[in-house]
Amino acid sequence: MHxxxxxxxxxxxxxxxxxxxxxxxxxxxxxxxGNHIAVNDITLELRRGEVLGFLGPNGAGKTTTMxxxxxxxxxxRGEISICGIDLLEEPxxxxxxxxxxPEVPPLYRELTVDEYLELAAKLHRVPRAxxxxxxxxxxxxxxxxxxxxxxxxxxxxxxQQRVGIAxxxxxxxxxxxxxxxxxxxxxxxxxxxxxLIRELGGAHSVILSTHILPEVEAVCDRVQxxxxxxxxxxxxxAALKQFESGATLLVGLRRPPPPAELAxxxxxxxxxxxxxxxxxVQFAAGADPTDALVKAAAARDWGLYQLKPAQTTLEDVFVxxxxxxxxx
Amino acid sequence: MIFTIAGxxxxxxxxxxxxxxxxxxxxLIVGYAFLRRLDDFLQMQPQLMQMxxxxxxxxxxxxPIFGTAAxxxxxxxPVLAMRLIAEERRNQTMVLLMSAPVSMTEIVLxxxxxxxxxxxxxxxxxxxxxxxxxxxxxxDYGMLAGLVAGLVLLAAAFAAVSLFVSCLTVHPVxxxxxxxxxxxxxxxxxxxxxxxxxxxxxxxxxxxxxxxSPIKSFEPFSKGMLDTYAAACxxxxxxxxxxxxxxxxxxxRLRG
Numbered sequence: 001m002h003x004x005x006x007x008x009x010x011x012x013x014x015x016x017x018x019x020x021x022x023x024x025x026x027x028x029x030x031x032x033x034g035n036h037i038a039v040n041d042i043t044l045e046l047r048r049g050e051v052l053g054f055l056g057p058n059g060a061g062k063t064t065t066m067x068x069x070x071x072x073x074x075x076x077r078g079e080i081s082i083c084g085i086d087l088l089e090e091p092x093x094x095x096x097x098x099x100x101x102p103e104v105p106p107l108y109r110e111l112t113v114d115e116y117l118e119l120a121a122k123l124h125r126v127p128r129a130x131x132x133x134x135x136x137x138x139x140x141x142x143x144x145x146x147x148x149x150x151x152x153x154x155x156x157x158x159x160q161q162r163v164g165i166a167x168x169x170x171x172x173x174x175x176x177x178x179x180x181x182x183x184x185x186x187x188x189x190x191x192x193x194x195x196l197i198r199e200l201g202g203a204h205s206v207i208l209s210t211h212i213l214p215e216v217e218a219v220c221d222r223v224q225x226x227x228x229x230x231x232x233x234x235x236x237x238a239a240l241k242q243f244e245s246g247a248t249l250l251v252g253l254r255r256p257p258p259p260a261e262l263a264x265x266x267x268x269x270x271x272x273x274x275x276x277x278x279x280x281v282q283f284a285a286g287a288d289p290t291d292a293l294v295k296a297a298a299a300r301d302w303g304l305y306q307l308k309p310a311q312t313t314l315e316d317v318f319v320x321x322x323x324x325x326x327x328x
Numbered sequence: 329m330i331f332t333i334a335g336x337x338x339x340x341x342x343x344x345x346x347x348x349x350x351x352x353x354x355x356l357i358v359g360y361a362f363l364r365r366l367d368d369f370l371q372m373q374p375q376l377m378q379m380x381x382x383x384x385x386x387x388x389x390x391x392p393i394f395g396t397a398a399x400x401x402x403x404x405x406p407v408l409a410m411r412l413i414a415e416e417r418r419n420q421t422m423v424l425l426m427s428a429p430v431s432m433t434e435i436v437l438x439x440x441x442x443x444x445x446x447x448x449x450x451x452x453x454x455x456x457x458x459x460x461x462x463x464x465x466x467x468d469y470g471m472l473a474g475l476v477a478g479l480v481l482l483a484a485a486f487a488a489v490s491l492f493v494s495c496l497t498v499h500p501v502x503x504x505x506x507x508x509x510x511x512x513x514x515x516x517x518x519x520x521x522x523x524x525x526x527x528x529x530x531x532x533x534x535x536x537x538x539x540x541s542p543i544k545s546f547e548p549f550s551k552g553m554l555d556t557y558a559a560a561c562x563x564x565x566x567x568x569x570x571x572x573x574x575x576x577x578x579x580x581r582l583r584g
Contacts, residue, residue, distance in 0.1 A: 072426045074582045092429040099427075106424035108336075110343040122332045123428035167424065 023048050023097075023175045023205040024069060029078035031064055038064045040229040041078075046175065051201040053220035053237075054209040055314075057322050061229040062209050063103060066177055069207070070100040083174050096125055099173035103180055105164025109153030113144055113163055116152055117170050124171035138170040141199075143192055157184040165193065169200065176200055177207045182215060194219050213314045223314065227322045237314075249281045249290065250274070254303025265292050278306070329430050333438025334445065341408065341446050350404050354397070354450060361396040362457040365389045386468035390458035391550045394475045397454045398546050401447070401483050402515070406507035408446065409490030410500040412439045413577070418498045432577045436570055440484075440491055447483040451476055471552040478549025481562035485542045486511060488569035495576040515543045539564055 024046040031039040039061040056062045067073035080087040082094040117135040126134050142162040182190045197219050200206050225233040262271035267289030270282040297304040341347040369388050376382040416422040425435050455476050490507035497503050518541020525534035538544050539561045548555035
């Protein structure tokens with residue numbers, strides 16, 4: 001008896017992990033509209049506490065994917081599970097764990113903010129005893145404390161967007177899916193919402209779809225890029241930065257030498273002129289020619305005025321990946 | 329969950345001027361019909377006194393005004409029901425319901441019940457008119473109850489048909505017009521088919537035709553009869569169209 005209980009102890013300790021490990025897991029997700037394949041064989045994994053940036057040009061299938069993940073649209077093929085619950089088998093149990101803010105916030109203009117959030121809480125089966133508190137928390141988190149008694153129809157676009165977000169988090173879901181949440185907000189509100197998303201990422205997982213790439217770099221842990229219905233990139237933001245950072249330098253020279261002279265420096269793989277006085281210098285693998293470059297610039301009087309590591313930004317990756325296939 | 333949605337529907341209905349306009353217009357027309365009928369009754373009263381089994385005030389006043397209300401509901405219900413699904417889809421607020429842990433059945437039944445509650449208020453207001461005579465005349469409360477039940481069932485059948493039509497389009501006005509056309513065709517075609525079949529002696533087929541003709545099913549109630557077949561026809565019609573509405577919404581989720 002004693003041995004069995006000690007044997008089981010570690011098993012119990014590791015039990016919560018598979019549940020905690022992934023809040024959304026979608027495999028082979030495909031959606032066709034007639035002959036048109038909107039989403040093709042997407043696999044998506046979201047871990048607890050993670051903020052996933054979901055990118056792609058217009059019409060790449062982001063919204064369709066989000067509609068499928070939130071149970072608004074049935075996938076043609078593939079499976080989705082939310083915290084281990086199959087969305088297609090047990091839609092109610094799975095949907096109770098998701099909060100969704102679609103592109104157009106689903107607001108009833110004729111209700112007040114409080115009435116609306118109350119309704120959202122009821123629909124998501126928040127028990128009566130906790131409902132008032134849940135509404136108050138959601139309102140406070142989204143900066144709507146003052147707006148409780150106002151009609152949604154009379155609110156400004158930015159405030160309506162906040163009500164939309166409040167609606168998505170009122171039932172403290174495990175996964176929050178936000179489709180372009182900062183559209184129409186002023187810069188201060190954007191900062192607030194970003195902070196909120198980061199905060200949500202602590203206890204919940206967040207999928208964030210947006211066109212604003214710096215936003216993704218600011219708040220997301222991981223990025224997935226969709227193009228023509230397929231997933232073309234999936235990696236962490238940290239990997240993206242580490243991988244590319246320092247590999248190239250932007251060098252501004254007032255009296256530039258021919259590029260060949262730059263390329264001849266030790267540790268430089270290639271040099272190309274971006275502008276007449278601005279060069280992009282690519283490093284040879286493992287080398288850091290910055291010192292040599294500065295010394296050469298001083299010795300040969302090139303008039304060095306700018307030296308900046310040209311990080312490959314998300315924008316470069318995005319443009320690179322989504323322009324590639326254009327000729328097809 | 330059904331009642332949450334029903335409550336929301338009722339609240340939205342009362343928040344819109346449309347519902348109040350419909351209520352007002354119906355009250356005005358039914359009220360006018362009531363006063364006309366009452367006037368007629370008072371003029372006929374001396375003759376009625378001499379008849380052996382004279383029809384009572386309930387049959388002569390309440391019956392016809394419930395008939396008027398039934399005819400008005402044919403116009404009013406499509407207008408009241410047009411927003412139910414169509415407008416939610418048009419404003420993209422349907423997503424709130426679809427993303428919530430609520431089944432299609434609950435959505436449809438909730439919306440249906442919300443509208444039915446509003447229609448029950450219309451029926452109650454109609455019933456208040458003959459009830460206002462309670463102090464001055466002896467009313468046939470059994471018949472009045474039958475009239476109320478009949479009108480509620482009729483309104484429910486209209487509501488179910490209109491709700492289904494509202495699932496088919498994203499334009500509320502189109503939904504209203506199509507629902508009205510559908511109801512009108514059902515009433516007229518069902519009646520014509522019923523009469524035609526009965527004339528040929530095919531009574532069973534004629535009875536079946538009554539299912540699609542809700543006004544025909546209401547007739548026995550307005551004559552003070554409690555016809556269980558007619559009641560069953562109205563209930564069946566409502567259930568059939570609610571089931572169709574659920575199917576339609578499910579199909580939309582699959583089709584996109």
